[in-house]
Amino acid sequence: MIEYWSEGDPIADTAAPDGPIETRWERRKFSAKLVNPANRRKLTVIVVGTGLAGGSAAATLAEAGYRVKSYCYQDSPRRAHSIAAQGGINAAKNYRNDGDSVYRLFYDTVKGGDFRARESNVYRLASVSLNIIDQCVAQGVPFAREYGGLLDNRSFGGTQVSRTFYARGQTGQQLLLGAYQAMERQIGLGTIEMNARHEMLELIVVDGKARGIVVRDLVTGEITTEMADAVVLASGGYGNVFFLSTNAKGCNVTASWRAHRKGALFGNPCYTQIHPTCIPESGTHQSKLTLMSESLRNDGRVWVPRVAGDSRKPGDIPEEERDYYLERIYPSFGNLVPRDIASRAAKNVCDEGRGVGPGGLGVYLDFADAIQRLGRQAVEEKYGNLFEMYQRITGEDPYQVPMRIYPAVHYTMGGLWVDYDLQSTIPGLFVVGEANFSDHGANRLGASALMQGLGDGYFVLPTTLGNYLAAGPFETIEQDHEEVQRARKGVEDRISRLLQIDGDRTVDSFHRELGHIMWEYCGMERTEEGLAKAISLIRSLREEFWQRVKVPGAGEQLNQNLEKAGRVADFFELAELMCIDALHRRESCGGHFRAESQTPDGEALRHDDEFSYVAAWEYAPDGGKPTLHKERLEFEYVHPSTRSYK
Numbered sequence: 001m002i003e004y005w006s007e008g009d010p011i012a013d014t015a016a017p018d019g020p021i022e023t024r025w026e027r028r029k030f031s032a033k034l035v036n037p038a039n040r041r042k043l044t045v046i047v048v049g050t051g052l053a054g055g056s057a058a059a060t061l062a063e064a065g066y067r068v069k070s071y072c073y074q075d076s077p078r079r080a081h082s083i084a085a086q087g088g089i090n091a092a093k094n095y096r097n098d099g100d101s102v103y104r105l106f107y108d109t110v111k112g113g114d115f116r117a118r119e120s121n122v123y124r125l126a127s128v129s130l131n132i133i134d135q136c137v138a139q140g141v142p143f144a145r146e147y148g149g150l151l152d153n154r155s156f157g158g159t160q161v162s163r164t165f166y167a168r169g170q171t172g173q174q175l176l177l178g179a180y181q182a183m184e185r186q187i188g189l190g191t192i193e194m195n196a197r198h199e200m201l202e203l204i205v206v207d208g209k210a211r212g213i214v215v216r217d218l219v220t221g222e223i224t225t226e227m228a229d230a231v232v233l234a235s236g237g238y239g240n241v242f243f244l245s246t247n248a249k250g251c252n253v254t255a256s257w258r259a260h261r262k263g264a265l266f267g268n269p270c271y272t273q274i275h276p277t278c279i280p281e282s283g284t285h286q287s288k289l290t291l292m293s294e295s296l297r298n299d300g301r302v303w304v305p306r307v308a309g310d311s312r313k314p315g316d317i318p319e320e321e322r323d324y325y326l327e328r329i330y331p332s333f334g335n336l337v338p339r340d341i342a343s344r345a346a347k348n349v350c351d352e353g354r355g356v357g358p359g360g361l362g363v364y365l366d367f368a369d370a371i372q373r374l375g376r377q378a379v380e381e382k383y384g385n386l387f388e389m390y391q392r393i394t395g396e397d398p399y400q401v402p403m404r405i406y407p408a409v410h411y412t413m414g415g416l417w418v419d420y421d422l423q424s425t426i427p428g429l430f431v432v433g434e435a436n437f438s439d440h441g442a443n444r445l446g447a448s449a450l451m452q453g454l455g456d457g458y459f460v461l462p463t464t465l466g467n468y469l470a471a472g473p474f475e476t477i478e479q480d481h482e483e484v485q486r487a488r489k490g491v492e493d494r495i496s497r498l499l500q501i502d503g504d505r506t507v508d509s510f511h512r513e514l515g516h517i518m519w520e521y522c523g524m525e526r527t528e529e530g531l532a533k534a535i536s537l538i539r540s541l542r543e544e545f546w547q548r549v550k551v552p553g554a555g556e557q558l559n560q561n562l563e564k565a566g567r568v569a570d571f572f573e574l575a576e577l578m579c580i581d582a583l584h585r586r587e588s589c590g591g592h593f594r595a596e597s598q599t600p601d602g603e604a605l606r607h608d609d610e611f612s613y614v615a616a617w618e619y620a621p622d623g624g625k626p627t628l629h630k631e632r633l634e635f636e637y638v639h640p641s642t643r644s645y646k
């Protein structure tokens with residue numbers, strides 16, 4: 001086999017304290033240097049992104065007294081992709097008295113991530129989950145409540161307790177409004193300078209430290225350079241490398257990828273989450289896919305006909321001729337198995353010819369039992385907006401006929417490598433939320449992304465960034481500094497190059513083809529042969545892109561084709577690294593399923609002796625091979641075992 005990478009020195013997370021896990025975060029907080037309030041006013045922090053991670057970080061840093069410059073490409077910070085989150089946010093409050101605890105959330109998350117996440121980070125995440133709910137309630141986030149007035153909970157996959165707080169099917173929107181209002185207050189006070197419709201196109205590194213960014217005003221096309229004492233990336237995930245995903249159309253990897261090219265290592269790029277409950281693709285006209293929240297699996301039952309090729313309407317198939325396969329194969333967790341397990345099971349029954357709907361690429365999610373047991377009104381109260389969304393898109397009424405669902409790309413566990421302080425390998429560059437790789441290992445449990453984004457932004461970053469900034473303010477960097485000018489020129493040259501190609505293929509046609517390659521070979525099932533083929537296909541398609549792409553219009557104006565072209569160019573490079581990462585990891589774990597590594601009954605087979613590490617990749621310029629740095633994972637508390645949900 002061709003060697004697509006080389007191996008470098010191991011890497012370690014030196015920021016995490018050792019000792020008893022319960023006190024690690026307390027001890028880290030105590031040892032972190034503080035910045036006196038009067039000095040905070042002299043320190044500037046750039047925050048790229050206004051989703052839950054960036055919004056909460058910007059608001060909290062500004063409240064603490066730092067000067068914050070905030071950027072997003074949407075027309076308002078409150079339109080960040082986090083607004084799309086439906087189902088809920090986890091917290092170990094144990095309001096249900098059903099056996100939950102910080103330790104159990106920690107345990108579930110380490111196990112759910114298939115023992116490929118750091119224990120220290122996950123324990124901290126579980127601990128701050130308690131504070132997040134209090135913070136959001138104090139902001140007025142209207143979480144669902146029970147009759148007695150307490151906050152209500154529901155269950156999500158991979159757990160046997162109810163710990164998910166929610167606001168109908170629009171939890172992300174309500175949480176984001178909380179963070180946004182906190183930001184707006186600071187914008188009003190002048191401590192946050194908000195720059196909506198601005199896209200970061202490059203990181204500025206001076207003397208080895210992150211000191212600024214190059215941004216393009218998306219309305220006028222003006223390029224500017226913005227300086228600060230530290231830079232925080234909260235730029236979200238890169239699932240759109242697959243073209244079709246549940247992510248908002250604008251989600252992209254550019255901010256992270258530009259930082260990667262400047263020296264920030266990229267962690268576990270191949271770990272992608274395929275969500276089991278999405279509305280199936282309906283044709284080539286589609287530009288995105290729609291999620292049906294995992295919360296629906298609390299009450300919906302997943303099934304397919306027992307016999308392949310059964311084309312009867314669902315209502316005509318009697319109970320005994322249905323296969324409630326998740327309940328059958330995984331009796332302990334039933335319909336609430338984690339996403340990676342549920343997705344693969346759906347693929348398997350469809351591969352057996354038992355899928356339903358057009359092309360046989362679908363399974364039923366049936367609410368008939370729930371409606372009979374709870375009544376239509378109760379079901380409507382919990383899931384009304386999701387049912388309405390489904391009906392609008394498919395034309396079918398899920399109160400009458402089962403929903404049809406199929407797995408789709410949803411979340412990326414990989415991202416920029418960060419230490420316990422959320423600092424990347426470039427000093428002064430911190431990464432929060434979905435953009436970092438930190439807490440979910442090889443598979444994220446449902447309702448844990450919102451928890452991580454808000455945990456990072458409200459509680460972790462303000463302490464750890466302060467520790468870094470305590471050494472500041474750093475030397476002022478002038479606009480004519482050669483690194484600033486070089487970064488700016490790099491951006492300008494790239495834009496001119498894209499505009500000058502003047503080819504005959506649209507950006508979208510390249511993106512769609514890239515997405516097909518990724519879904520086919522680096523999607524739900526991966527093989528050595530397929531990944532090697534994907535790398536070669538990606539390389540030739542990328543070459544073609546740089547010769548044939550057509551980007552109409554100019555740089556000095558609103559030009560969405562130009563925006564997309566830059567993002568797709570970065571997706572090409574990322575896609576290759578994802579395939580290399582997937583190729584090198586010759587084991588199955590979580591969302592990364594290598595067909596060569598499975599148990600006799602088709603479950604993921606890990607190889608802890610060889611692969612119990614984070615793969616942190618170093619960028620290789622000029623088409624060279626990326627370098628792999630391994631961060632060994634130690635498990636002192638939750639010992640690796642074969643994950644079983646049976």
Ligand SMILES: Cc1cc2nc3c(=O)[nH]c(=O)nc-3n(C[C@H](O)[C@H](O)[C@H](O)COP(=O)(O)OP(=O)(O)OC[C@H]3O[C@@H](n4cnc5c(N)ncnc54)[C@H](O)[C@@H]3O)c2cc1C
Nearest residue numbers: 049050051052053073082087088200236433434447449450
């Ligand atoms: C449909 C859907 C439903 C979901 N439901 C849930 C759920 O119920 N529970 C849960 O826990 N998780 C859920 N998730 C996952 C969760 O919503 C995301 O992981 C999370 O919201 C990401 O937040 P973030 O702040 O990291 O990034 P985002 O919310 O994606 O924000 C990214 C920000 O970065 C900005 N940005 C990006 N690049 C640039 C650039 N180059 N220059 C300037 N700005 C830039 C964007 O403008 C935006 O403001 C869901 C995901 C999807 C797709």
